[in-house]
Amino acid sequence: MTDAPDxxxxxxxxxxxxxxxxxxxxxxxxxxxxFLVEAYRIPTPSMxxxxxxxxxxxxxxxxxxPEIPLLGIRLPALREPVRGExxxxxxxxxxxxxxxxxxxGLPGDTLAMHGGELYRDGLLVSEPYxxxxxxxxxxxxxxxxxxxxxxLRYVVGDTTGYAPDLHEWGPLVVPPxxxxxxxxxxxxxxxxxxxxFLPRASVRGTPLVIYYSYDPAEGGRFPALSxxxxxxxxxxxx
Numbered sequence: 001m002t003d004a005p006d007x008x009x010x011x012x013x014x015x016x017x018x019x020x021x022x023x024x025x026x027x028x029x030x031x032x033x034x035f036l037v038e039a040y041r042i043p044t045p046s047m048x049x050x051x052x053x054x055x056x057x058x059x060x061x062x063x064x065x066p067e068i069p070l071l072g073i074r075l076p077a078l079r080e081p082v083r084g085e086x087x088x089x090x091x092x093x094x095x096x097x098x099x100x101x102x103x104x105g106l107p108g109d110t111l112a113m114h115g116g117e118l119y120r121d122g123l124l125v126s127e128p129y130x131x132x133x134x135x136x137x138x139x140x141x142x143x144x145x146x147x148x149x150x151x152l153r154y155v156v157g158d159t160t161g162y163a164p165d166l167h168e169w170g171p172l173v174v175p176p177x178x179x180x181x182x183x184x185x186x187x188x189x190x191x192x193x194x195x196x197f198l199p200r201a202s203v204r205g206t207p208l209v210i211y212y213s214y215d216p217a218e219g220g221r222f223p224a225l226s227x228x229x230x231x232x233x234x235x236x237x238x
Contacts, residue, residue, distance in 0.1 A: 036062050037208065040088055040098060046183035046190065047100060050086065050129050050237055054229070056212040057100075057237070059088045059205040066204075074201070081106075081179065081203060086237050089181070090202040092195055098204065101191050102129070105180030110156060112170030116186065119171075129238075133187045143194065150196045169193060179203070207237040 009017075042055040051057075065077035081087055081103050091097040105111045110121050116132055118125040147164045154172040155162060164170070166187060174180050178197035183189025192198065210232050218227030 048185040061205040101181035116167040
């Protein structure tokens with residue numbers, strides 16, 4: 001009895017196996033990115049100290065109903081967003097841009113700020129996550145005009161002399177199918193106070209975990225390697 005001759009795979013066979021492996025990997029990545037989880041990087045300080053510039057997040061897209069590409073159809077949501085939750089959503093002003101802010105008001109809520117403190121339905125809201133600093137934006141006439149131009153349509157009561165700024169505005173009633181979003185860094189956040197309400201359909205997900213973080217302000221040629229914030233890796237933004 002003689003042994004069967006060895007059959008070494010040819011280059012074409014090896015190439016086909018690798019091509020099939022890569023194709024499956026790419027398809028799985030596309031499914032995960034489209035329907036389940038997507039990576040997001042924090043580029044601005046608007047959510048300090050909850051989220052810092054240089055934080056990298058995994059975002060849960062399945063929870064609020066992901067959208068099927070090209071068809072524009074949303075799958076059923078597992079639940080609806082709740083007050084105080086951090087959300088990732090499509091910008092209402094710039095197509096293709098993702099934004100992260102905190103959900104402050106649901107449809108039917110009456111919102112106002114007095115002295116930098118938030119009131120909902122006439123009651124002071126406890127906001128341990130809010131960061132308050134002196135900001136130049138509150139002194140800009142252009143920003144105040146932008147706020148006033150849209151808020152006048154939703155203000156409750158007499159609008160004579162209404163002149164909102166970052167710390168004094170409202171009361172406003174959130175309309176059906178809309179949310180009101182604000183950044184935790186209240187004096188350095190371009191949020192719903194300026195551009196208005198957010199449609200429910202624009203919500204894409206909520207942060208799952210910070211998988212990587214570094215301080216881009218640190219010196220050195222490669223801060224992404226030399227200034228890693230190890231204490232933030234694994235945190236769940238709340």
